Amino acid sequence: MEVALARPVERLPRGTGLAYEPKFDGHRVVLLRDPGRVLLQARSGRIVTDAFPDLVTAAEALPAGTVLDGEVVVWTEGRTDFAAVQKRAMARRGRAAELARRLPASYAAFDLLATGTTDLRPLPYRRRRAALTHLLAPVGPPVQAVPMTTDEEVASLWYETLTANGIEGLVVKRLDGPYRGGRRDWRKLRHSDTRDAVVAGVTGSRTHPRALAVVLPGDDTPVLTSPLAPAVRAQLAGALAALPPGGEPAAAGAVTTDGTPYLPVPPVLTVEVRQSSTRHPLTTVSRLRLPE
Known part of the structure; x- marks a missing residue:
């Protein structure tokens, strides 16, 4: 499954109809909950299910037919730890369980692509976001929705303050935008190159x-x-x-x-x-x- 992409910008986009999310420093993964199994696909298309047994167990609480797009992150002392999540992503099955105990992963979902037999990608982001938060509310950590705001000032505050937690910057989406895999419809503002x-x-x-x-x-x-x-x-x-x-x-x-x-x-x-x-x-x- 091709994922939606973001193009870099040099300043915070402003205007009506925009949504802002923190950009996590992690491993992009599509989570698919099929009847009887959970499948994790990296951005490249590589299947990384065996590397994250803790997330597989957590995702079994999702209804069959759920497809999420998000970021796998590992937190170390209150900060995202990209080196740790990459170590986990490269682990083979024999070592994955031990790493899951030492470096537990979280799944920060930022889009809901399907539920049941319904493809939600053509729907505007505002509707996908509402469905995402409704779906994940009873599930809870380690599978949870990323924060989102439509308030420019809150987004600016996030951008200035969340670096202490290892947040790279912001992702900006149009509230009326569909999910288009392989297209750079989103925008990303990072603190530096x-x-x-x-x-x-x-x-x-x-x-x-x-x-x-x-x-x-x-x-x-x-x-x-x-x-x-x-x-x-x-x-x-x-x-x-x-x-x-x-x-x-x-x-x-x-x-x-x-x-x-x-x-x-x-x-x-x-x-x-x-x-x-x-x-x-x-x-x-x-x-x-x-x-x-």
Whole structure:
């Protein structure tokens, strides 16, 4: 299932008929509740059901035919922790249960695409939102609706204050807009072009990395960074060499979004990256994020 997308903007959109939601720093997942099972699909189309047994159990309370779009997040000391959620998303079944106990996940639903046999995507957002909150009210955490406001001043306050909780910014939708997969009808306002990303692999070698394959918040398909600056390369070479051998077996033969093969590494390192806003954006590694 193709998900709806958002285009970046540089200032808070204002005007009538707009809805504002916090933009969570997590892993985009479509949740499908079929009769007798729950299915979790990442933005790329990859099925990640086995990685989140805690969410599967929670979603069994939903009625059959429910299809949600949302973000899987992991909270650490009151902040969203993208490195933790990516670790969970890459886990195979044997390790997933143990990670679920140590790093429990939450599902922040921001759209309801279907209920029963009814496709809600053609309906305006205001109706989908009302149906979403009504559906999830009796379910409760860890499956819950993201906050939403139509008040510009409240949205501005969220934008200024929720960074302390790891919120990236805001997503803005038209109240009368349908849900159109693959289209950038929504808008997103981030605090800056600087983001944290999880290192999924390297080109070159661990001791002499040329570039990184990194996973950005809201996605699960690695992108290739631009060539590493000498100082960053030296910093990363030491950190990569200290990692245990091998990467996730599921990543064997993996390639980035542009088809570049890379050497997988365990998803435990986080880097700060900057993204350009050009037609063909570049992802540049600024530094290795060290544990606080």
